[in-house]
Amino acid sequence: MPIRLTAAQQEAYERDGFVAPIDIFSPAEAADIRAALEEAERRWPEGMAGANRNNAHYVLPALDAITHDSRILDAVEDLIGPDILVAGTTLFIKEPETKGFISWHQDARYIGLEPHDWVTGWLAISNVTEENGDTYGEDNLLTRGQTVPDVDEDAAVAVPLKPGQLSLHHPRIVHGSGPNMSGERRIGFAMQSYIAPNVEQVIGRIWVQQARGTDRFGHHDTAPRPNGAMQPRDIQFRDEANERLSDIFYAGASRKGRY
Ligand SMILES: O=C(O)CCC(=O)C(=O)O
Numbered sequence: 001m002p003i004r005l006t007a008a009q010q011e012a013y014e015r016d017g018f019v020a021p022i023d024i025f026s027p028a029e030a031a032d033i034r035a036a037l038e039e040a041e042r043r044w045p046e047g048m049a050g051a052n053r054n055n056a057h058y059v060l061p062a063l064d065a066i067t068h069d070s071r072i073l074d075a076v077e078d079l080i081g082p083d084i085l086v087a088g089t090t091l092f093i094k095e096p097e098t099k100g101f102i103s104w105h106q107d108a109r110y111i112g113l114e115p116h117d118w119v120t121g122w123l124a125i126s127n128v129t130e131e132n133g134d135t136y137g138e139d140n141l142l143t144r145g146q147t148v149p150d151v152d153e154d155a156a157v158a159v160p161l162k163p164g165q166l167s168l169h170h171p172r173i174v175h176g177s178g179p180n181m182s183g184e185r186r187i188g189f190a191m192q193s194y195i196a197p198n199v200e201q202v203i204g205r206i207w208v209q210q211a212r213g214t215d216r217f218g219h220h221d222t223a224p225r226p227n228g229a230m231q232p233r234d235i236q237f238r239d240e241a242n243e244r245l246s247d248i249f250y251a252g253a254s255r256k257g258r259y
Helices: 007-016 027-043 061-067 070-080 232-249
Strands: 018-023 084-086 089-094 102-105 118-124 165-169 175-177 186-195 207-212
Touching (some): 007 018, 007 070, 027 061, 061 089, 061 186, 070 084, 070 118, 070 165, 070 207
Antiparallel strands (some): 018 165, 084 186, 084 207, 089 186, 102 175, 118 186
């Protein structure tokens, strides 16, 4: 018996490679999360921009709390079992009427986590709607050439989410999103990813946090939890973690991008 997902949701994940929407945070909790995030963006604009949107859970307790929220972990446990590590997070923020988009891709193609006993959680912090658009070009927010060509867009499924709702997707599901044509910010927080302890990083090294259960494999280094908002020691650690991430994302590439 699943503990958080319904049997139908679990079947949907097995059939489709994703399950959404999953109700996690109440509208009031989601509003508090958004307020904490936007307060941090106001106080530390540089610290929350560009590559610093990777692994911001190492420097912001509000994001750390989401990553370790038992309701999310219950849903993740239904898919990958009771021993759960968090390998990283990314804030995907698209400002109103901007061109940034995410081309069709599979996370498993570039993240280096093998085998695929892992799942990505994507939490909507704002409304997420189809108005996020459809064009492709130079403003790809992905790090490098991960685009899957010739995707049959007629077979694509829109996944609108309300603030506080979660989607869970499999490492091999092809997914993406268009530019934000709306007048509202589009804010998502990806827990990228929740991995079972047997999963190895085959391109480089990573730090992980133990989210639940036990790790009998010890493949990775252990990351600390934040001591407060934007503490210098935590910032230094996040920067080191993001350096390692950049080495993984750009392994073999002749130039590095912005993320
Ligand atoms: O924010 C998006 O639309 C894409 C997110 C994504 O690619 C991911 O979470 O793996």
